[in-house]
Amino acid sequence: MAGTITGNKGLQQEEALIFEQDSPGQSGVDLPAPDAVPSRLGEAARTAPVGLPGLSEPQVVRHYLRISQKNYAIDAGMYPLGSCTMKHNPRLNEKMARLPGFADIHPLQPESTVQGALALINECARWLTTLTGMPGVAMSPAAGAHGELTGLMTIRAALEDRGGPRKRVLVPESAHGTNPASAHMCGYTVEAIPADETGRVDLAALKDRIDDDVAAVMITNPNTCGLFEGDMKNMSDAIHAAGGYVYCDGANFNAIVGRVRPGDLGIDSMHLNLHKTFSTPHGGGGPGAGPVVLSAALVPYAPLPYVVAGEDGFHLVEHADNAEGKPYGRMKGFHGQFGVFVRALAYMMSMGADGLRQASGDAVLNANYLLAALEDDLSLPYPGPCMHEVLFDDHFLKDTGVTTLDFAKAMIDEGVHPMTMYFPLVVHGALLMEPTETESKAALDSFVGMIKGLASEAKAGNTELFDEAPRHTPRRRLDETTAARSPVLRWRPALE
Ligand SMILES: Cc1ncc(COP(=O)(O)O)c(C=O)c1O
16 A cells, blocks of 8 residues: 555464473573572572473573564654654663663661752753743652642642632533543543533633632643644633632643743642653653642642752751641652653753754644644544644544444554554544654654555445454554444533
C-alpha cells in the first residue's frame, strides 16, 4: 500500500519463557566457589536450589532484546497517541539523571549531604513557577492524576479554613477520566458541563451551575479536543465571584509553554505532567511527576514537604510546626520523583526559554499540518486550527463496515502506533492524533500517506484489511470491543 512505513513481519515468532530456555549448568558468570562461611541464619537458611534458569550471558541478552523488539516504543517510530505526548526524550536528560551524585542519594540522608539535590528541586520549582506565572508549587505529586488530587485537596483545605469545604465540583464532559475521579476521591459530587458546538466549554451552561456550593471548576486547557479554551478568564472570574476556585488540568501545557501563563488566566491550581511536557520517558504507568502550581490564595495550604532557601543553605520543611502556612499534610512519603525533576530541569535548561517556546509552537504547527493534510480524507468534528493535537471522528467510516478500532489495528500492521481512540467521548468514534514537535516533516508526510492509504481502502470496501488486523504482530487482535464499549470505561454523568 502507498505510504507504508515499515512492516512488522518477522516479529511473529513466539519467544519461549526464559525458564523454558534453561540449559542446566549454563551460567552468565564464572566465579570461584565461595569459601565456607558459617551461616547466621541457622535452620532458616534455604538449602534446596532456588531454581533460577541456567543461561549464558548472550542467551539472556538475546532473549530480552528479542522481547523488546516485539514491543513498540517512541524510540522505534512515531507514536501519535493523543493526550499522551509521546515525544522523543533527549538522551542528555538521561545522562544527567544517571550522574552518581543524583542517582545514588537516599531520601533519608542528612540535609547537609544533599544540598545539591535540594538546590535542584528548588531550581526546577523556580522554572515551573516562572513558566506558569504562579507564585508557588507543590513538587511532590507523583503523576498527573496525583496532582489533580493534590490540587483539589489544597482547594478543600482553603475552603475548610474559610468555613466549609462546599459540595460540588464542575467538570466539562470532555475531561480526562482522572478529573472526575480525583474530585470524587476528594469527597465532591461531580457535575458535568456540556461542550458548545465548537468543542469548548459551554460558558452559559457553566455559569448557570455556579453557586456558593461549588468548590471548584476543573478545566483542561488546551482541552482534550485539542482546542484552546478562550473563555478561561471569564470562567475564572465567574467561579471566583462565587467564592470557588479554578483547577486547571495542565496535562496539555506542552501546547502553550512560553506563550500563555496560566496564572494570568485566573487559575488557582494546576498540575504539570513533567513526564509529558518536560520530556521524561513514560508509558505503562510511570515514572512520572505531577507538580502542582498554586495561586497566592492557595500557597499557604500547600502540602508538605517543600524546599526553602535559607542563608545557610537549603532546608526541607517536613513538619507542619515548621511551616509558615497551614499545610494539610503530605501526599507522598518523600520529596517527589527526584529522577524526573533532574530530567525536567536538564530539558528546560538545555532548551532555554526560547527553545521551550519554539517547542510549543512546533507541536501546534505539526498538529495543524496533520489537520490540513487529512481533513479531506478523515472527518473533522470541530473546525481548526487546533492546538497540539487534532481530533477526528468516525464519520468518514460511515457505511464502510470499518470502525475506529479496526482502523487503529490496521495502523499497527503499517508499523505505527495508533492514535488515541474513543477519547474524548464528546465525539463519535474519536481518533485523537498528537504528533508532537519531535517529528520531522518527512515523518509526518510518511504518516499522512499511510493514513490516506488506509482511509481510501476503507472507503473502497476492502474490509478484510481491517477485520483481520493486526496480521503481522506477535499477538493477533485481542477482544477489545467489549472493553471499548464497556460502561465502566466511559465517564458521562447525566447532563440533564
Ligand atoms: C488531560 C489529562 N489529564 C490528566 C492525565 C493524567 O496524568 P497521569 O497519567 O500522569 O496521571 C492525563 C494523562 O494522560 C491527561 O491526558
